[in-house]
Amino acid sequence: GENVEQHPSTLSVQEGDSAVIKCTYSDSASNYFPWYKQELGKRPQLIIDIRSNVGEKKDQRIAVTLNKTAKHFSLHITETQPEDSAVYFCAASMPSGGYNKLIFGAGTRLAVHP
Amino acid sequence: DVKVTQSSRYLVKRTGEKVFLECVQDMDHENMFWYRQDPGLGLRLIYFSYDVKMKEKGDIPEGYSVSREKKERFSLILESASTNQTSMYLCASSLYRIPGGTEAFFGQGTRLTVV
Numbered sequence: 001g002e003n004v005e006q007h008p009s010t011l012s013v014q015e016g017d018s019a020v021i022k023c024t025y026s027d028s029a030s031n032y033f034p035w036y037k038q039e040l041g042k043r044p045q046l047i048i049d050i051r052s053n054v055g056e057k058k059d060q061r062i063a064v065t066l067n068k069t070a071k072h073f074s075l076h077i078t079e080t081q082p083e084d085s086a087v088y089f090c091a092a093s094m095p096s097g098g099y100n101k102l103i104f105g106a107g108t109r110l111a112v113h114p
Numbered sequence: 115d116v117k118v119t120q121s122s123r124y125l126v127k128r129t130g131e132k133v134f135l136e137c138v139q140d141m142d143h144e145n146m147f148w149y150r151q152d153p154g155l156g157l158r159l160i161y162f163s164y165d166v167k168m169k170e171k172g173d174i175p176e177g178y179s180v181s182r183e184k185k186e187r188f189s190l191i192l193e194s195a196s197t198n199q200t201s202m203y204l205c206a207s208s209l210y211r212i213p214g215g216t217e218a219f220f221g222q223g224t225r226l227t228v229v
Contacts, residue, residue, distance in 0.1 A: 093215030
């Protein structure tokens with residue numbers, strides 16, 4: 001079935017290091033790939049997204065890359081800070097019968113240690 | 115600012131009860147979603163709706179139904195609550211018109227405990 005796999009499930013880094021989270025998706029028709037950050041006790045919020053006609057997108061310290069051939073996309077956070085600690089979810093929008101459903105990965109818990 | 119509001123932050127219900135979770139959005143979004151969030155399993159799609167009175171099953175629809183009588187409101191119904199439905203429930207909405215999907219805005223979540 002349609003699914004999104006996300007790795008790793010937990011990630012621990014030192015402040016200032018980079019963090020990379022990887023996702024793969026099953027439906028080759030997927031064409032929208034957002035990333036959400038969920039802080040403890042809060043709702044998920046979009047931090048960056050990418051569409052299938054773009055290979056890379058950057059916003060300050062965060063970047064997303066997409067490889068459509070391999071059906072995988074990655075989140076890169078540089079110069080990590082303690083406030084980056086959160087759970088990160090990748091997602092893929094999968095077309096189905098003229099509409100889109102948003103399927104999420106299982107999440108990565110990122111801990112940034114001072 | 116888009117607002118997606120869920121009617122309850124916390125709910126405690128008894129096994130066998132019929133439970134209604136309500137979600138309202140104020141941005142005229144066409145898509146609305148219900149997800150269930152469990153540790154280690156991420157956000158799993160229960161049902162979604164792309165128009166009034168339209169609904170589609172997600173990955174885990176068993177034991178749930180939905181209702182969308184008005185564009186701004188999407189309700190999740192547990193016909194007969196069971197303990198394995200104890201979870202965090204998240205509602206979301208997004209625009210439909212842009213092909214491929216757009217940002218989804220989430221409600222604050224309802225933590226449901228079934229005893």
